[in-house]
Amino acid sequence: MTEALDEYGKYGDGVPSVYETNTHPLDEHKMSLRLKKAIRNLEGACDQLCATLAPPLHTIVNRAQDYYWSCLRVAAQNKIADLLDNTTGGMNLESLAHESGIEPSKLRILMRTLAARHCFQEVKDTGFHGTVYDWMKVNGDRRAVMSSSMPSMNSVMGTLSIIEGYPWEKISTVCDVGCGNGSFVWSLLQKFPQIHVTLFDLHETLEAAKQAAGCLAQELQSHLHFQPGDFFKDSLPKSVDIYYLRNIIHNWPDKDVLTILASIKNVMGPQSRILIHDYTMHSFQNQSPHHSLDQAPWPMLPDFGNGSMRLHYQDLTMLFMYNSKERTLEEVKNLSQNAGLKLEQIRDLGETTVLEFGPA
Numbered sequence: 001m002t003e004a005l006d007e008y009g010k011y012g013d014g015v016p017s018v019y020e021t022n023t024h025p026l027d028e029h030k031m032s033l034r035l036k037k038a039i040r041n042l043e044g045a046c047d048q049l050c051a052t053l054a055p056p057l058h059t060i061v062n063r064a065q066d067y068y069w070s071c072l073r074v075a076a077q078n079k080i081a082d083l084l085d086n087t088t089g090g091m092n093l094e095s096l097a098h099e100s101g102i103e104p105s106k107l108r109i110l111m112r113t114l115a116a117r118h119c120f121q122e123v124k125d126t127g128f129h130g131t132v133y134d135w136m137k138v139n140g141d142r143r144a145v146m147s148s149s150m151p152s153m154n155s156v157m158g159t160l161s162i163i164e165g166y167p168w169e170k171i172s173t174v175c176d177v178g179c180g181n182g183s184f185v186w187s188l189l190q191k192f193p194q195i196h197v198t199l200f201d202l203h204e205t206l207e208a209a210k211q212a213a214g215c216l217a218q219e220l221q222s223h224l225h226f227q228p229g230d231f232f233k234d235s236l237p238k239s240v241d242i243y244y245l246r247n248i249i250h251n252w253p254d255k256d257v258l259t260i261l262a263s264i265k266n267v268m269g270p271q272s273r274i275l276i277h278d279y280t281m282h283s284f285q286n287q288s289p290h291h292s293l294d295q296a297p298w299p300m301l302p303d304f305g306n307g308s309m310r311l312h313y314q315d316l317t318m319l320f321m322y323n324s325k326e327r328t329l330e331e332v333k334n335l336s337q338n339a340g341l342k343l344e345q346i347r348d349l350g351e352t353t354v355l356e357f358g359p360a
């Protein structure tokens with residue numbers, strides 16, 4: 001808690017109330033790694049405290065009836081946040097129902113549930129309005145950001161912390177393997193303009209990345225090389241310093257990951273490194289002291305419990321969407337060994353991790 005408060009001190013006005021309706025300081029600033037880790041502790045500890053003090057049946061019934069994710073989905077699909085965002089003091093239930101096309105009695109149930117989880121706020125005289133904690137509150141620029149989900153998810157998950165957390169000043173060349181719309185590359189080059197980057201992805205995706213590259217200064221655009229290709233069939237560029245794979249291997253079953261890693265190993269030089277930036281599941285066995293992830297202090301669950309819940313959601317999403325999974329450290333290490341690689345470093349970024357591999 002002290003660490004979180006201390007971090008808020010750096011943004012200026014301290015911690016805003018959960019009822020505040022002005023812009024939240026963290027809408028404008030990037031969340032620091034220290035704050036992210038403090039929140040992981042708090043989420044895990046608060047949930048564990050409740051589970052410790054409440055009777056087990058109470059906790060199980062709460063878990064079994066946790067429908068708020070489906071309420072969020074209905075609210076998002078019906079643009080409730082947009083409708084509320086266009087008002088000053090909120091909107092009464094009837095008007096909101098009329099505008100959204102949701103039957104009022106159903107909408108009331110949905111909104112009450114979401115207000116109880118601080119996504120909206122119920123106000124006495126009007127009805128409901130959005131709060132700064134309403135992640136769906138979209139307007140102007142933010143709508144454009146949300147239209148492409150990867151960058152906004154990356155910002156929520158703090159994946160850009162790797163830009164501060166790696167010695168990029170020593171790096172000359174990077175290949176962003178499966179670069180998507182290039183959001184990582186733009187941030188990297190703005191901070192480390194000496195780097196030259198090959199953006200590698202399927203043809204259609206790379207076309208979108210080319211458009212997005214317009215956000216960079218002309219000089220930096222000349223540091224980009226766009227290489228369309230399929231990492232299962234086509235060669236990657238040779239002897240690049242860093243092959244960066246963010247949110248790539250978790251989409252694929254083991255045999256495909258092995259193919260991707262082996263094809264990078266084929267083109268690596270002795271100085272080349274692979275950075276796998278993904279979600280790493282904690283395993284309670286086989287934690288080597290030299291190669292382990294952050295662990296929560298006793299008596300918390302070692303993996304931070306509810307503080308790491310998004311990892312479990314991701315794990316399920318990968319299973320449902322790709323017949324794949326988030327992997328433990330041991331699982332990634334085994335795959336990489338089979339591809340002729342060895343794990344050299346782990347960087348725990350609070351939610352995601354960056355695993356660095358060199359040739360074995």
Ligand SMILES: C[S@@+](CC[C@H](N)C(=O)[O-])C[C@H]1O[C@@H](n2cnc3c(N)ncnc32)[C@H](O)[C@@H]1O
Pocket residue numbers: 150151154177178179180181182183184200201202205229230231232245246247248251
């Ligand atoms: C989950 S996205 C990650 C994008 C980006 N690395 C990021 O973190 O924002 C996976 C990317 O892999 C690319 N991809 C999928 N199959 C591919 C293939 N066979 N060869 C090259 N890229 C591929 C997709 O086009 C997509 O951009």
